[in-house]
Amino acid sequence: MAILKTEAVILKTYKLRETSLILSVYTKDFGKIKLVAKGARGPKSKFKGCLEPLTHIGIVFYEKKTRELQLLSQAHLINPHVKMVGSLKKTILGLAAAELLDKAVAGEESFEKLFVLLANVLKALNENGGFLEAILWFFETQFIDLMGYKPTWNDCLSCGQSLGIDGGYFQAQNGGLLCSQCGAAGGGLVIHGETLEILYFLQRASLSEAVQLNPDQQQIAEIRKMFDLYFRTHIEHMRQLNSLEIYYKMK
Numbered sequence: 001m002a003i004l005k006t007e008a009v010i011l012k013t014y015k016l017r018e019t020s021l022i023l024s025v026y027t028k029d030f031g032k033i034k035l036v037a038k039g040a041r042g043p044k045s046k047f048k049g050c051l052e053p054l055t056h057i058g059i060v061f062y063e064k065k066t067r068e069l070q071l072l073s074q075a076h077l078i079n080p081h082v083k084m085v086g087s088l089k090k091t092i093l094g095l096a097a098a099e100l101l102d103k104a105v106a107g108e109e110s111f112e113k114l115f116v117l118l119a120n121v122l123k124a125l126n127e128n129g130g131f132l133e134a135i136l137w138f139f140e141t142q143f144i145d146l147m148g149y150k151p152t153w154n155d156c157l158s159c160g161q162s163l164g165i166d167g168g169y170f171q172a173q174n175g176g177l178l179c180s181q182c183g184a185a186g187g188g189l190v191i192h193g194e195t196l197e198i199l200y201f202l203q204r205a206s207l208s209e210a211v212q213l214n215p216d217q218q219q220i221a222e223i224r225k226m227f228d229l230y231f232r233t234h235i236e237h238m239r240q241l242n243s244l245e246i247y248y249k250m251k
């Protein structure tokens with residue numbers, strides 16, 4: 001058994017017995033792990049206020065490789081994301097990012113860049129106003145890139161012509177788009193040129209720039225459909241994220 005120390009973001013929590021909690025967390029140094037926090041729901045818990053979903057914490061835990069659940073020993077707050085807690089919209093967008101990561105990442109492999117991305121995205125949701133869904137789009141764009149299945153956004157998959165303002169037809173299974181001419185025969189999800197511009201922008205923008213976006217309803221619908229289709233195609237057993245289903249029903 002080893003005593004390990006790292007940072008973690010809480011993806012999800014489940015009740016265990018009378019007073020305990022199981023946490024699914026994404027850590028800076030050990031990838032995704034499951035922890036038991038004994039007595040966490042009791043009145044005198046030493047973890048009080050630390051173990052809410054999406055909280056960024058420092059942890060010490062006991063690891064036994066043969067066990068699926070590791071034992072949480074200590075936790076302290078690094079960023080409680082207080083403003084996010086006060087906003088249902090921010091919370092649901094944060095939960096959508098956590099849910100995507102939880103569903104798409106299986107193992108306990110260390111991937112610090114992914115941890116940093118998640119922590120930064122939650123921090124940005126906490127701190128920013130504006131068009132907040134763009135923060136999730138930013139997460140999705142970078143996530144696809146880190147997971148190694150970034151689509152070819154710029155050029156037609158078939159003829160290689162640059163797509164630009166004419167837009168194209170998105171083909172999730174082939175990892176890219178067809179131009180308007182090739183797509184007329186090949187088909188796919190229609191993505192207009194202005195929507196493509198947003199996707200290009202998200203790849204070079206900072207998080208505080210992303211929230212300045214002001215997309216119209218058609219662009220929002222195309223981007224939502226495109227990500228949804230892409231994740232369903234490339235991640236096993238993926239369905240629409242529960243958090244997003246709630247988000248789409250909100251005003």
Ligand SMILES: [Zn+2]
Pocket residue numbers: 156157158159160161178179180181182183
């Ligand atoms: Zn083409």
